[in-house]
Amino acid sequence: MKPRVGLFVTCLIDLMRPSVGFAAAHLIESAGCAVVVPRRQTCCGQPAYNAGDADIARDLALQTMRSFDGCDFVVAPSGSCAAMLRIHYPALFKGRGATEFAIKAFAERVHELTAFLVNVRGMAATGARFEGRVAHHDACSGLRELGIRDEPRRLLASVAGLELVEAPEVSPCCGFGGLFSVKYPEISTAVADRKIEDLKVPAPDLVTGGDLGCLMNLAGRLKRTGETLPCRHVAEVLAGALDDPPIAWGSAGNRP
The missing domain is CATH 3.40.50 (Rossmann fold)
Structure with a gap:
């Protein structure tokens, strides 16, 4: 069975350059994966996080995690958004019990596009x-x-x-x-x-x-x-x- 890869499209790609999202989906499919693009995904929360609004950033992080439920991997054609999901999400929920462990498990499945293609899929x-x-x-x-x-x-x-x-x-x-x-x-x-x-x-x-x-x-x-x-x-x-x-x-x- 092909691994299910959730494509995190990113706000800028969705609004300004959708062709990048389609190209990313094509590359992931070429790597032998099934691409899933959840409709519920929104902003990763990075603007709020960088502005110091941790509460909004946490709300968006939980929304993102739930949107990609059931995906084996989550791939973003953006190092910035991938770093937010992979590194900063766990920091936002440090010491928050079961939610912290759930966020960590989610973050471990997140990869930037080229890193996923080369390091995970061996392309x-x-x-x-x-x-x-x-x-x-x-x-x-x-x-x-x-x-x-x-x-x-x-x-x-x-x-x-x-x-x-x-x-x-x-x-x-x-x-x-x-x-x-x-x-x-x-x-x-x-x-x-x-x-x-x-x-x-x-x-x-x-x-x-x-x-x-x-x-x-x-x-x-x-x-x-x-x-x-x-x-x-x-x-x-x-x-x-x-x-x-x-x-x-x-x-x-x-x-x-």
């Missing part, structure tokens, strides 16, 4: 094709909280025609940081500009990433400065789902 290639040079941006949560770095690169390197190139500085932030880019637009813009200049060094034809928020922030800044470097979620490239235009919408805080 080595997706059969996709892309002609061009690609630089991959590591989102902060995926890299620092979940330790995801090699997994997306291993899959990208398997794409026919794709040349994977590296920027000189892989780890710096893109400047998004959720509400940070809205509250501190000048700092966000400066950080994004530095990141873009670094990404441009290896002269890529495309920038990929595992978090839509980062890609929207970079794409928005590129558009406002007249740059033509396109951005794509890594799932779209790996699934060969490139019919939609590249990401071009920026965060509210990232202004010229």
Whole structure:
């Protein structure tokens, strides 16, 4: 029997880039799994958690856990949301008896998309094709909280025609940081500009990433400065789902 994988779509993908969700579902199915997309799923609670509202974050965490009841795994095409579910949910319920143990059991089933494909399902290639040079941006949560770095690169390197190139500085932030880019637009813009200049060094034809928020922030800044470097979620490239235009919408805080 195929493992049942619940796809945690994420708010940004649902509202801004549904093609990423479809690409993620395709990749999970290609890995021999049955995909489930619960209708009851909502926000992971990260905005409330980061704003210090633990009560709302806990309510959303319980809603999320119950939505994915019966799933063998829960997979998110976002390191940020995956880290919230996997790391911060247990912290929210520490010392809360049976609920703490239930949340921990749920968190252990949560994985970021590329980590799930490579580390859990043993995927080595997706059969996709892309002609061009690609630089991959590591989102902060995926890299620092979940330790995801090699997994997306291993899959990208398997794409026919794709040349994977590296920027000189892989780890710096893109400047998004959720509400940070809205509250501190000048700092966000400066950080994004530095990141873009670094990404441009290896002269890529495309920038990929595992978090839509980062890609929207970079794409928005590129558009406002007249740059033509396109951005794509890594799932779209790996699934060969490139019919939609590249990401071009920026965060509210990232202004010229």
